[in-house]
Amino acid sequence: MARPRSDSPLLFDIPLKPDFSVERRSRKRGVWPVAGTDEAGRGPLAGPVVAAAVILDPDAIPDGLDDSKRMTLEARERVYLTIIGSAISVGVASVCAVSIDRSDIRKASLEAMRRAVAALSLPPLLVLADGRDIPPGLACEGQALVKGDxxxxxxAAASIVAKVTRDRMLAHCGTIHPAYGFERHAGYGTExxxxxxxxxxxxPGLHRMSFSPFKAA
Structure with a gap:
C-alpha cells in the first residue's frame, strides 16, 4: 500500500470553485478510481458525525459543486440529488454520539470517513480526504487536502452528501424529540x-456528554 500523503496549500492554490484537477492528474498516471471523502457534524452538541465518500463520473460531473457550508439549503438538496443520480458510487457512514464520547470527535470523524470509503461499491485506488488527516486503515493510497471541499x-460532492444526510437524520430526531428543535439547528449549540x-x-445516546456544557456539569 502506498504511503499516505498530505499537503498544505498556499492561498493561490485554492480555486474560486472546486475543480477536477487532482482527480484528472491521478487518472492520467493510471490511478483510478478516485474517491473524495468528507464529514459533517464535528461541532454539534448532539447527534452522530456523518461521512460520505463519492466517486464522480468524469463525464457527468454535477453543476454547482462547492463546499457544502457555502451553499444554501435549497442548493445543497438540489445538487445532492444530482450527485446520487450521476456518481459512479456513493458511500455513507456515521459514528454515534456514544462512540464519540468513548474516543474523541477527531477519531470518530476519521472512522466515519473510513467506513464511508469501505461502503463504496467500487473500491478506489486513491482517496482524497478533506483536512490534514487521512483516515487510518484505508486499503488504498490516501491524500489529505487542506480545504479540500x-x-x-x-x-465537495462528499461534503454535500454528508451534510444533507446528517441534516435529515437530525430533522427526524426533531420529530421524536420536539422539545429540542433538532430540525432547526441540527444539534448545534444554538440558544x-x-x-x-x-x-x-x-x-442519553443522542447528546455528546463529553462536550461542553455537559462535561463541565
Missing part, C-alpha cells in the same frame, strides 16, 4: 437548543 469536486437542554436535560 473548496479544491476537489469529489470532496434554542441550550434552552431545550436546560428545560428537559440532555438525551
Amino acid at each position: 473548496q479544491r476537489s469536486q469529489s470532496i 434554542a437548543h441550550l434552552a431545550g437542554i436546560g428545560a428537559h436535560g440532555p438525551l
Whole structure:
C-alpha cells in the first residue's frame, strides 16, 4: 500500500470553485478510481458525525459543486440529488454520539470517513480526504487536502452528501424529540437548543456528554 500523503496549500492554490484537477492528474498516471471523502457534524452538541465518500463520473460531473457550508439549503438538496443520480458510487457512514464520547470527535470523524470509503461499491485506488488527516486503515493510497471541499469536486460532492444526510437524520430526531428543535439547528449549540437542554436535560445516546456544557456539569 502506498504511503499516505498530505499537503498544505498556499492561498493561490485554492480555486474560486472546486475543480477536477487532482482527480484528472491521478487518472492520467493510471490511478483510478478516485474517491473524495468528507464529514459533517464535528461541532454539534448532539447527534452522530456523518461521512460520505463519492466517486464522480468524469463525464457527468454535477453543476454547482462547492463546499457544502457555502451553499444554501435549497442548493445543497438540489445538487445532492444530482450527485446520487450521476456518481459512479456513493458511500455513507456515521459514528454515534456514544462512540464519540468513548474516543474523541477527531477519531470518530476519521472512522466515519473510513467506513464511508469501505461502503463504496467500487473500491478506489486513491482517496482524497478533506483536512490534514487521512483516515487510518484505508486499503488504498490516501491524500489529505487542506480545504479540500473548496479544491476537489469529489470532496465537495462528499461534503454535500454528508451534510444533507446528517441534516435529515437530525430533522427526524426533531420529530421524536420536539422539545429540542433538532430540525432547526441540527444539534448545534444554538440558544434554542441550550434552552431545550436546560428545560428537559440532555438525551442519553443522542447528546455528546463529553462536550461542553455537559462535561463541565
